[in-house]
Amino acid sequence: MDFNRITKAKQKIGITYELKPEQITALRAFMESKDIVCLLPTGFGKSIIFQLMPFLSDDPMACVLVISPLNAIMKDQVRKLCENGISACFLDITGRDGSTYTLKPALGTDIEDDDEQGDNDDDTAEDVGNIQTKVSIEDVAAGKYQLIYAHPEAFLSSREGRKILHSKILHDHVCGICIDEAHMIQEWGEDFRKDFARIQELLGIFPRVPVSLFTATASQSTKENLVKNLGLRDPLFISKNPDRPNIKYYKYDRLPSVRQEDDLDKILGDIATGLQEDRRHYPLTFIYTDLESIRYGYRFLEKISKSEPVIRVVLATVALGIGLHAPAVRKVIHFKCPTSIEKYLQETGRAGRDGLPADAILYVNKTDVRTNRPGMQNSMRQYCISTDTCLRFQLLQHLNY
Known part of the structure; x- marks a missing residue:
């Protein structure tokens, strides 16, 4: 029944x-x-x-x-x-x-055929x-x-x-x-x-x-x-185990926050080169960062977006980590770590929703994981500073998997 x-x-x-x-x-x-x-x-x-x-x-x-x-x-x-x-x-x-x-x-x-009515x-x-x-x-x-x-x-x-x-x-x-x-x-x-x-x-x-x-x-x-x-x-x-085997996780150190624009230049420079070489086939990429960096990144990428207006890179705040269904996202980049592992998994979960291989890349520095950062959870701090090689295991362990 x-x-x-x-x-x-x-x-x-x-x-x-x-x-x-x-x-x-x-x-x-x-x-x-x-x-x-x-x-x-x-x-x-x-x-x-x-x-x-x-x-x-x-x-x-x-x-x-x-x-x-x-x-x-x-x-x-x-x-x-x-x-x-x-x-x-x-x-x-x-x-x-x-x-x-x-x-x-x-x-x-049945759907009436308006063409037969001539109007x-x-x-x-x-x-x-x-x-x-x-x-x-x-x-x-x-x-x-x-x-x-x-x-x-x-x-x-x-x-x-x-x-x-x-x-x-x-x-x-x-x-x-x-x-x-x-x-x-x-x-x-x-x-x-x-x-x-x-x-x-x-x-x-x-x-x-x-x-x-x-x-x-x-x-x-x-x-x-x-x-x-x-x-x-x-x-x-x-x-159900939240593991997404098709997503590969990476973690890299970035420069101190006072040199933030130098880091952005490097990250966005690589993206810009890829866009200039083959815009239409560049992997759809989400970059999570703060509003200040979004403004800087937009000005940087705007220089190469005058022709062929095909969206391949999205600069986003945390609001894009909720509920969006965009199957073809191949890469999610965090220029700053979220405050919890739950948020990080939500946001990296935008990648590879079509089941094909995708990358989740995190850039982090000491300022990101400072103890007085509002809302920063210790589990996320430990993930960022850990030298363990299996990032996936660390993420799933927090959720008891």
């Missing part, structure tokens, strides 16, 4: 491939109204789990709330759902505005499913969307968000609450985006609704804190 329901749900959102055992286990636990903690590697397909949930319910108006940290993640997932005829929307961080995308007819339905202009027609449109808060509260994506601030710090949460119609049909990138509750909840630390208030409004957490990286202490702080009820832990 469970298998048949999952198969029908897959058809509903256009999935034709076989689900992985961990995905099926999570969906079956959801159907049994269990709380779930999914610790699955980057690129594994965690989002597919909560996108299937509304269609496993007997309630035709079943709705799932998805708490997510970034607009880019929500927009991308909502757009893809809408392209498969699923009613989904996302709320911005203020909770006052929401958006969706023009729906295609649901899979399996379709191929030169002006837009791709259905890619037109972003506003949604009314009233429609969201009335349960017109099967998946509602939102920042925690949208629900907890806005009058409009509260109106949605306390709508009797919506309240009667919410069948699941999912928290994507759940590790951000601890990383951001203390002093950056404090509503992440208030998510338990949201869960308290729906006391009988199962809660699902999703993340790629969480230490034992992080898992314990999440379960305790969110009040999860005997959750089922579903985990």
Whole structure:
């Protein structure tokens, strides 16, 4: 019976491939109204789990709330759902505005051929499913969307968000609450985006609704804190070794911070040479660094980006370490170490999501690992200063693998 329901749900959102055992286990636990903690590697397909949930319910108006940290993640997932005829929307961080995308007819339905009507202009027609449109808060509260994506601030710090949460119609049909990138509750909840630390208030409004957490990286202490702080009820832990064998790790010393531009010149100079020699075939590369270095790097690379505007190098802050699905990234470079191994694995996990070989390169100096650096965890410091040769083992050991 469970298998048949999952198969029908897959058809509903256009999935034709076989689900992985961990995905099926999570969906079956959801159907049994269990709380779930999914610790699955980057690129594994965690989002597919909560996108299937509304269609496993007997309630035709079943709705799932998805708490997510970034607009880019929500927009991308909502757009893809809408392209498969699923009613989904996302709320911005203020909770006052929401958006969706023009729906295609649901899979399996006949699509009227506009050409036969003689009023379709191929030169002006837009791709259905890619037109972003506003949604009314009233429609969201009335349960017109099967998946509602939102920042925690949208629900907890806005009058409009509260109106949605306390709508009797919506309240009667919410069948699941999912928290994507759940590790951000601890990383951001203390002093950056404090509503992440208030998510338990949201869960308290729906006391009988199962809660699902999703993340790629969480230490034992992080898992314990999440379960305790969110009040999860005997959750089922579903985990898989986060090792990505196709990613090769490297670590190099860099110059003191007072000579930072010299280091950037060397690193970016090698990249610039490669771009000039063969821009189109240069491996897609992400460089994680701070805003000051991003400005410097942009000016450096801008000199060679006047012709053939094909993006091959992305200078990024930590925001790009969450949820982005770019399969062809071949190289991730950190010009400065993150403050935790969890963050490092999240960010290096952008590489090689297509399963092909990829490199993760870390440049580090003594300033990066100083004891008074805000948020710096000792496990990351030890990784940076260690002389052990197997970097992969050190990373996985922190997560008890």
